[in-house]
Amino acid sequence: MTTLAECEARDAADPLARIRQRFALPDGVIYLDGNSLGALPRAAASHLARVVEAEWGEGLVRSWNTAGWYDAPRRVGAKIARLIGAHDDEVLVADSTSVNLYKLLRAVLSADSARHTILTEPGNFPTDLHIAQGIAAVDPRVRVQLAPREAIADAAGPGTIVLLTHVHYRTCDKYDMAAVNRAVKARGGIVVWDLSHSVGAVALDLAADGAELAVGCGYKYLSGGPGAPAFLYVARHLQARLHSPVTGWLGHAAPFAFADDYVAAPGIDRFQSGTPPILGLAALECGVDLMLETDMALLAAKGQALCDLFIEQVDARCPGLELVTPRDRRVRGSHVSYRHPHAYAVMQALIARGVIGDFREPAVIRFGFAPLYTGFADAWRAVEALAQVLATQAWDDPRFAERARVT
């Protein structure tokens, strides 16, 4: 059994530990929810103040040109590209994950009239399922097909768009991206990946793994701030064939010609729609810049080691929890979930003790390990608090039993 002293020694020897100081983490809190909302990079506070006061306040409309605002969706996209193994010109920051999913799915459906089935798994993150259902609800040509994850690739065919979340938001199951891409492509299908719970947490190499389309979230491991803009990835060889359904003016080949007729921009720019959210982009760029100071392989390995440690400790100290996350790190992302009949109350009691994870329906507590700012001692102490909560049966405490309106 790993001791606290051993965890502290690992933290002291961790080459990533210096980056923890670059985040503003509150005292007395062990934050294990960076997979829901990433912590605040200290640089984001000062950078946003500069963007607001100097660029917006002083520069005013001139800052679109002089402060790099127009370029921000491409510039930050190119930085994210380096985290996911894509080319600079394959990633764009835009809109939300939901809107980007919609744009890519509709783009593929419209480009190829023989595609008509969106194939995904039950229990996928709701927005992935819902966006697909919303498309099928109004397009009689389209249907949504569900298959369990182990049967997904076999269920694909030439009419299929496979829509998968690479790392599952609840269980943390991770698909073998290369194998799925290969199998689906061999059957004539195409895959759209949702990288929301992967990017910044696990090693990704989209080009090497044959990924063609993806979206991802800016506010989780990338620490882009609440409601940060999302990103989308379109492999170069598809960019000329695919068109965004949301043909806003900034996706035009010459937005400032103010022409009546829409002409799609070449390349990934056609997936821009409206004016980019500069404040959100500014915060996101700070988070991405911090991540680029490290090595993604190092980061992913630390995330796995944190999860391993957490699971080992819970095995030993927390009876009554059912692990729903794979023990095998090769098929796992960077969070760990457990089922407990009083999961909501357990998590509320933990939060009251300063350990912040989250609750997910049905009856799951979830702990995220953002390797940039989470230490081994954090994981160890979190388990200690969890063991205490379970031992005291905190779910009998009415303070914790009531469901919040949202969680």
Added chain:
Amino acid sequence: MTTLAECEARDAADPLARIRQRFALPDGVIYLDGNSLGALPRAAASHLARVVEAEWGEGLVRSWNTAGWYDAPRRVGAKIARLIGAHDDEVLVADSTSVNLYKLLRAVLSADSARHTILTEPGNFPTDLHIAQGIAAVDPRVRVQLAPREAIADAAGPGTIVLLTHVHYRTCDKYDMAAVNRAVKARGGIVVWDLSHSVGAVALDLAADGAELAVGCGYKYLSGGPGAPAFLYVARHLQARLHSPVTGWLGHAAPFAFADDYVAAPGIDRFQSGTPPILGLAALECGVDLMLETDMALLAAKGQALCDLFIEQVDARCPGLELVTPRDRRVRGSHVSYRHPHAYAVMQALIARGVIGDFREPAVIRFGFAPLYTGFADAWRAVEALAQVLATQAWDDPRFAERARVT
């Protein structure tokens, strides 16, 4: 002819003048481009710092509940509702103007299979035209029909969705909203209004004027910051019948049930898609709050008076400019545009003198009068600078002749 002293006296007597101090306007600049990017409310800088450092940094994921983040799209929407004559539950802040246009147009098309024609005017703001064209490009049932503004209402029929920008971005022509709604409705059509150049600048009363659907921009007169989120308006009686095509998880009736099946939220919430952009919403709320401290009728009257003064002065002092904005304030918004063969160089020379307006294709210079922070002396001095630029024929100066990459 109004003198500078008279303008200064009007500013001194202006009940809105006290609000100018609440904006951070740079020294030595006369800012006449608040219709492109609104100036920075001083409160936005301090509020954003608090949102970033206390809510994001300290509160972390808890702030979704404790800091009012989840409610922000509805809360700020309800505030905007008061500016446009809508009910609190009819306005939602979400996405960009482009995405919101897409959502409303597709919602109407899907709700009523007899509607198939999007009718709009040539020269409308590009994103309005382009979004409509993008829909028609992939839906063989839909076509885009163009008609000049004076013929729009007559061209409408039961199969029509009329898409109009209430105040034209270039000419500043303003539609008679009540008359158009009445005429189009009498022919069986429905109108979607783009309020981007109206909201915060002209008096609006959507309910009284029979408006049913609208979108609008957050970063112009509302001073919501660069790329601020936009808003959409759906009249109560249509909310149950219309469905967003972008069925993201936050438009679900119970987002945190994490259910596989999409069920649209009742009311306007169904037009939410992804996680709301909290930083952008925070800045926008400051701009809207400032505007709510005044009276919209007072504000609109001052905007008109500023435009009248500007036109009077230019008439007298600036030969060679062709007014493209109506002289009649009843059919005009709050900006003034002129055609000049060397429009781009003229505007660059003006900006070099500290008077910031903007250039719009083809050959138009545009001056916006945001009544919250623009004074009569500003307008007077801007014309003086413009007269000097025209007298010195600045377009022969190579410093000003070259086109910037974007303007």
